[in-house]
Amino acid sequence: MNAAGQPARTRIQREKRDLILEAALDVFSQQGYRGATIDQIAEAAGMSKPNLLYYFRSKDAIYQALIHGLLDVWLAPLRELDSVGDPLVELRAYIRRKLEMARDFPRESRLFANEILQGAPHIMALLEGELKPLVDEKADIVKGWIRAGKIASVDPWHLIFSIWATTQHYADFDTQVRVVLGPLKGGDGRFEDAARFLEGLFLDGLRPRA
Amino acid sequence: MNAAGQPARTRIQREKRDLILEAALDVFSQQGYRGATIDQIAEAAGMSKPNLLYYFRSKDAIYQALIHGLLDVWLAPLRELDSVGDPLVELRAYIRRKLEMARDFPRESRLFANEILQGAPHIMALLEGELKPLVDEKADIVKGWIRAGKIASVDPWHLIFSIWATTQHYADFDTQVRVVLGPLKGGDGRFEDAARFLEGLFLDGLRPRA
Amino acid sequence: MNAAGQPARTRIQREKRDLILEAALDVFSQQGYRGATIDQIAEAAGMSKPNLLYYFRSKDAIYQALIHGLLDVWLAPLRELDSVGDPLVELRAYIRRKLEMARDFPRESRLFANEILQGAPHIMALLEGELKPLVDEKADIVKGWIRAGKIASVDPWHLIFSIWATTQHYADFDTQVRVVLGPLKGGDGRFEDAARFLEGLFLDGLRPRA
Amino acid sequence: MNAAGQPARTRIQREKRDLILEAALDVFSQQGYRGATIDQIAEAAGMSKPNLLYYFRSKDAIYQALIHGLLDVWLAPLRELDSVGDPLVELRAYIRRKLEMARDFPRESRLFANEILQGAPHIMALLEGELKPLVDEKADIVKGWIRAGKIASVDPWHLIFSIWATTQHYADFDTQVRVVLGPLKGGDGRFEDAARFLEGLFLDGLRPRA
DNA sequence: CATGAATGAGCATTCATTCAT
DNA sequence: TATGAATGAATGCTCATTCAT
Numbered sequence: 001m002n003a004a005g006q007p008a009r010t011r012i013q014r015e016k017r018d019l020i021l022e023a024a025l026d027v028f029s030q031q032g033y034r035g036a037t038i039d040q041i042a043e044a045a046g047m048s049k050p051n052l053l054y055y056f057r058s059k060d061a062i063y064q065a066l067i068h069g070l071l072d073v074w075l076a077p078l079r080e081l082d083s084v085g086d087p088l089v090e091l092r093a094y095i096r097r098k099l100e101m102a103r104d105f106p107r108e109s110r111l112f113a114n115e116i117l118q119g120a121p122h123i124m125a126l127l128e129g130e131l132k133p134l135v136d137e138k139a140d141i142v143k144g145w146i147r148a149g150k151i152a153s154v155d156p157w158h159l160i161f162s163i164w165a166t167t168q169h170y171a172d173f174d175t176q177v178r179v180v181l182g183p184l185k186g187g188d189g190r191f192e193d194a195a196r197f198l199e200g201l202f203l204d205g206l207r208p209r210a
Numbered sequence: 211m212n213a214a215g216q217p218a219r220t221r222i223q224r225e226k227r228d229l230i231l232e233a234a235l236d237v238f239s240q241q242g243y244r245g246a247t248i249d250q251i252a253e254a255a256g257m258s259k260p261n262l263l264y265y266f267r268s269k270d271a272i273y274q275a276l277i278h279g280l281l282d283v284w285l286a287p288l289r290e291l292d293s294v295g296d297p298l299v300e301l302r303a304y305i306r307r308k309l310e311m312a313r314d315f316p317r318e319s320r321l322f323a324n325e326i327l328q329g330a331p332h333i334m335a336l337l338e339g340e341l342k343p344l345v346d347e348k349a350d351i352v353k354g355w356i357r358a359g360k361i362a363s364v365d366p367w368h369l370i371f372s373i374w375a376t377t378q379h380y381a382d383f384d385t386q387v388r389v390v391l392g393p394l395k396g397g398d399g400r401f402e403d404a405a406r407f408l409e410g411l412f413l414d415g416l417r418p419r420a
Numbered sequence: 421m422n423a424a425g426q427p428a429r430t431r432i433q434r435e436k437r438d439l440i441l442e443a444a445l446d447v448f449s450q451q452g453y454r455g456a457t458i459d460q461i462a463e464a465a466g467m468s469k470p471n472l473l474y475y476f477r478s479k480d481a482i483y484q485a486l487i488h489g490l491l492d493v494w495l496a497p498l499r500e501l502d503s504v505g506d507p508l509v510e511l512r513a514y515i516r517r518k519l520e521m522a523r524d525f526p527r528e529s530r531l532f533a534n535e536i537l538q539g540a541p542h543i544m545a546l547l548e549g550e551l552k553p554l555v556d557e558k559a560d561i562v563k564g565w566i567r568a569g570k571i572a573s574v575d576p577w578h579l580i581f582s583i584w585a586t587t588q589h590y591a592d593f594d595t596q597v598r599v600v601l602g603p604l605k606g607g608d609g610r611f612e613d614a615a616r617f618l619e620g621l622f623l624d625g626l627r628p629r630a
Numbered sequence: 631m632n633a634a635g636q637p638a639r640t641r642i643q644r645e646k647r648d649l650i651l652e653a654a655l656d657v658f659s660q661q662g663y664r665g666a667t668i669d670q671i672a673e674a675a676g677m678s679k680p681n682l683l684y685y686f687r688s689k690d691a692i693y694q695a696l697i698h699g700l701l702d703v704w705l706a707p708l709r710e711l712d713s714v715g716d717p718l719v720e721l722r723a724y725i726r727r728k729l730e731m732a733r734d735f736p737r738e739s740r741l742f743a744n745e746i747l748q749g750a751p752h753i754m755a756l757l758e759g760e761l762k763p764l765v766d767e768k769a770d771i772v773k774g775w776i777r778a779g780k781i782a783s784v785d786p787w788h789l790i791f792s793i794w795a796t797t798q799h800y801a802d803f804d805t806q807v808r809v810v811l812g813p814l815k816g817g818d819g820r821f822e823d824a825a826r827f828l829e830g831l832f833l834d835g836l837r838p839r840a
Numbered sequence: 841c842a843t844g845a846a847t848g849a850g851c852a853t854t855c856a857t858t859c860a861t
Numbered sequence: 862t863a864t865g866a867a868t869g870a871a872t873g874c875t876c877a878t879t880c881a882t
Binding site: 226257258259260261264 | 841842843844845
């Protein structure tokens with residue numbers, strides 16, 4: 001054990017663990033927790049099942065390590081939302097970051113979507129202990145903007161929900177998005193289109209009203 | 211067999227099947243396809259496992275019947291979107307209907323969310339054959355409104371996505387919504403708050419610009 | 421559930437369960453708890469492993485049912501020890517019964533021997549709640565006999581231990597007994613020889629001294 | 631290889647092997663052969679599993695070395711039984727030695743008890759080749775005493791069994807003994823009580839009869 | 841229709857043993 | 862010698878499905 005209370009690990013061990021977590025992200029985000037099998041993860045990681053279990057005690061341990069390790073990445077865009085600067089610029093930047101995450105890290109998004117769909121059994125404590133305080137803090141910032149007359153008077157929490165929902169949609173419901181958009185509009189450009197639409201929606205929808 | 215190529219069924223048979231589908235909706239929407247077991251469904255339906263399998267050939271058959279049977283309900287709000295009448299009124303009504311569905315039929319919403327998250331393996335054909343044409347049709351209506359200068363010029367498909375995303379969020383991510391809102395704001399009133407917010411967002415965001 | 425709080429069982433179920441318990445007695449008494457496998461028991465019971473697990477939820481459930489079901493049989497000889505009648509006759513009868521059990525029910529004896537050797541993890545509560553009070557009660561009877569001058573003054577608890585030890589030895593250590601006695605003395609007559617020896621030992625050893 | 635056909639070993643090798651055997655005695659006597667794992671033994675010996683397997687080829691090899699190495703200790707008390715001197719004094723001394731072994735080496739006793747309970751699969755040859763001749767030899771001594779009228783006429787083999795059974799009982803069934811004796815009588819004094827009882831039993835029971 | 845019983849395939853996990861260094 | 866890493870073969874248990882009645 002080192003100072004942080006974590007078992008000491010060699011560089012090779014860390015690399016193998018990362019390899020497994022990468023494979024696990026693939027599998028868990030596609031199949032959900034129950035649908036995923038250790039065999040699939042081991043296969044994806046290119047190792048035998050017992051060898052995988054040499055690095056992680058159990059299926060649950062893999063999942064926990066994965067989802068806890070991704071929490072910071074998942075929350076980073078919101079953490080960056082800053083009270084300083086023009087509110088509409090800040091919000092646009094937040095929407096952009098979230099949309100980039102949906103584009104660049106769709107598996108992570110689906111992992112959390114799966115988890116919350118099932119009732120967040122593994123991260124309920126984190127939702128309460130980390131997510132809620134963070135959202136409350138950012139809601140206060142939004143409230144300040146509203147009081148200063150810089151944006152329209154809206155419910156800050158539901159504003160945040162709507163940004164989450166609209167941006168993550170392009171990761172979580174990607175299959176449907178592509179089918180509906182069809183081959184022409186459903187290519188890589190869909191994220192640009194989405195960005196343009198969402199910026200228009202939110203910026204016009206939030207512009208302070210006379 | 212009757213004219214439709216379906217096996218003829220007595221009224222009692224239909225009732226039993228509905229009982230099973232109701233139980234299956236409960237279980238599949240909570241546990242996902244892989245996580246659900248026939249035992250759980252049989253238990254929830256108050257019958258024995260072999261008896262359940264007398265009415266449905268397999269787990270997959272239950273799931274297929276369930277999700278296909280719900281498709282019409284799921285698409286109904288969009289189908290009602292009408293080219294006649296004031297566009298903003300129409301859109302507000304659509305948002306309301308979708309939000310009411312999230313409130314009143316969260317299991318159905320989660321069932322489809324699960325399905326699409328996994329890549330829509332069971333309904334890909336339906337997405338392509340039914341959903342896409344329907345959305346294209348409604349997108350045409352929106353385009354008409356834009357051409358008529360009745361709403362701002364936005365991408366109709368992404369507009370529809372954003373309505374889906376924001377409203378279904380209150381069903382699919384309900385666990386997270388309630389944690390973040392806390393006991394005070396997270397009660398039954400959250401749907402009213404959401405409705406107010408979303409109407410403001412979309413109606414202001416879509417108001418035709420000078 | 422019936423009045424006794426047990427799940428209701430059909431006659432066939434009971435027969436199958438008994439068949440399994442019979443097989444489990446075979447396997448557990450030979451291999452111990454850890455050494456026994458469900459496969460072995462299923463094989464011995466002539467059924468498939470999942471079918472066996474249809475009747476008993478788990479390996480532990482089989483073991484518990486087995487050992488709890490045998491406790492009464494195991495304690496019966498001691499329960500019969502009666503304060504009425506000639507002490508030496510009573511004790512001789514007790515020794516005989518115990519020796520007959522070692523001869524007729526060696527698997528049961530070895531099952532308990534295994535269990536206690538491992539520290540009685542499954543029946544500790546029974547030892548404390550049932551066995552100890554019973555032994556204390558019978559020790560009181562022996563004390564009465566001693567006070568009445570009918571047998572020599574000995575420690576009743578250690579007397580009981582010595583009867584247990586010497587008689588169960590012919591079941592638990594049967595392998596060694598037969599090797600040591602050799603083919604000539606190690607046949608079925610060994611129980612007769614043991615009975616003669618033990619009666620002599622205990623009756624002479626306990627005869628009241630001048 | 632040295633003269634005895636054993637691989638030559640350095641002092642350090644011998645010490646390591648002894649360390650392992652000591653740990654193995656702990657684990658095997660508590661868990662039985664099947665219940666014990668190499669991991670547990672390695673852990674108890676304070677070394678890695680592969681390192682342990684460098685000193686002993688396999689789990690079985692550890693067990694064999696252990697049980698064979700203990701055989702002499704196990705048989706020592708009986709070997710000391712001498713034809714010279716007063717028979718009752720000799721027998722009393724034997725009982726004392728056996729009881730002291732049960733007190734001081736309970737793990738060894740339980741190891742053999744486990745082994746014989748399972749049918750002595752690892753030491754059958756030793757039972758036949760070493761134990762039986764030894765017992766036969768000592769039985770001859772007892773027969774001599776009987777012929778000389780120095781002790782009552784009893785079956786020598788069953789006499790020896792009864793001494794084994796009664797003394798080893800305090801090691802093998804220690805858990806049960808302590809529960810039945812309770813906190814008052816079940817402390818360290820239980821061996822003194824047992825010694826007193828057993829001496830009374832055997833010496834009075836064997837005193838030559840008129 | 842209904843159900844108790846049965847099972848092959850699968851799944852998470854353990855374990856003795858081997859390999860590479 | 863010593864050990865981190867790797868694995869084939871279990872092992873307890875689950876589950877969708879089938880069989881028999």
